[in-house]
Amino acid sequence: xxxxxxxxxxxxxxxxxRVVRGAEGRHDVYEAxxxxxxxxxxxxxxxxxxxxxxxxxxxxxxxxxxxxQKHLGPCPQAFALALGDYFLSAxxxxxxxxxxxxxxxxxxxxxxxxxxxxxxxxxxxxxxxxDRENCRVEGGVRxxxxxxxxxxxxxxxxxxxxxxxPETDDRILATQVDATWLYAARGADFxxxxxxxxxxxxxxxxxxxxxxxxxxxxxxxxxLEKVPAIEEIHLAMPNKHYLPVNFAxxxxxxxxxxxxxxxxxxxxxxxxxxx
Numbered sequence: 098x099x100x101x102x103x104x105x106x107x108x109x110x111x112x113x114x115r116v117v118r119g120a121e122g123r124h125d126v127y128e129a130x131x132x133x134x135x136x137x138x139x140x141x142x143x144x145x146x147x148x149x150x151x152x153x154x155x156x157x158x159x160x161x162x163x164x165x166q167k168h169l170g171p172c173p174q175a176f177a178l179a180l181g182d183y184f185l186s187a188x189x190x191x192x193x194x195x196x197x198x199x200x201x202x203x204x205x206x207x208x209x210x211x212x213x214x215x216x217x218x219x220x221x222x223x224x225x226x227x228d229r230e231n232c233r234v235e236g237g238v239r240x241x242x243x244x245x246x247x248x249x250x251x252x253x254x255x256x257x258x259x260x261x262x263p264e265t266d267d268r269i270l271a272t273q274v275d276a277t278w279l280y281a282a283r284g285a286d287f288x289x290x291x292x293x294x295x296x297x298x299x300x301x302x303x304x305x306x307x308x309x310x311x312x313x314x315x316x317x318x319x320x321l322e323k324v325p326a327i328e329e330i331h332l333a334m335p336n337k338h339y340l341p342v343n344f345a346x347x348x349x350x351x352x353x354x355x356x357x358x359x360x361x362x363x364x365x366x367x368x369x370x371x372x
Contacts, residue, residue, distance in 0.1 A: 124211040132195075135152070160183060185227065185228070193227065218240055222235075223236055272337055276320075299319075330369070330370050338359045
């Protein structure tokens with residue numbers, strides 16, 4: 098007979114948008130996608146089909162939408178915490194909740210009170226893992242596209258019979274940053290998310306890059322130094338290649354102006370930094 102080693106269930110890709118209606122017709126818009134997963138005393142539904150302790154995932158979806166009316170705002174961690182607290186208090190069978198909230202950016206258009214346009218890349222992200230004694234809170238950003246058109250090199254690597262990549266002193270460095278940082282305490286000031294993001298971007302922009310690995314490390318190091326409230330940071334940064342187009346067959350020169358974007362395959366660079 099098979100043993101049930103672990104189990105979790107919940108609702109994924111719950112989408113909700115909140116319009117906060119202010120004075121004189123001014124609105125603020127917040128949109129989120131939520132994944133809420135529950136652990137606890139649910140073995141019976143797996144082993145025997147007894148659903149006596151299983152809150153329907155449709156109820157989980159409804160809970161996300163209803164709590165959004167009060168708690169969905171510019172801080173994804175705050176919404177995730179509100180949901181996690183509710184699941185633990187309302188459902189006795191739940192021992193642990195894991196809630197992930199990803200925000201879509203809507204930016205006000207030209208000062209208009211109720212007109213918005215899709216924001217720049219990089220989606221704010223929060224994740225909470227909470228039980229009746231402990232709470233782990235993470236912030237982050239997903240899909241942040243950044244590019245330096247110079248100030249990057251790659252050379253000095255080992256070469257063998259299968260190596261075709263030429264060394265370069267000047268290349269385009271582009272990546273799509275997925276960053277997650279761990280807060281030291283539940284009561285941390287989550288407004289520090291903005292300072293962390295600004296530090297990551299400034300470090301990428303202002304630091305010469307001998308490798309994407311070194312750039313990743315320097316970005317994470319700068320974030321840890323800037324914000325004492327976080328304990329560690331994880332960065333995943335694919336190397337999005339832009340390769341110079343060869344104009345030689347046409348007896349023309351390409352003085353570093355025309356490049357071929359290549360999304361795949363790509364180098365995948367990841368690391369976790371702590372204090």
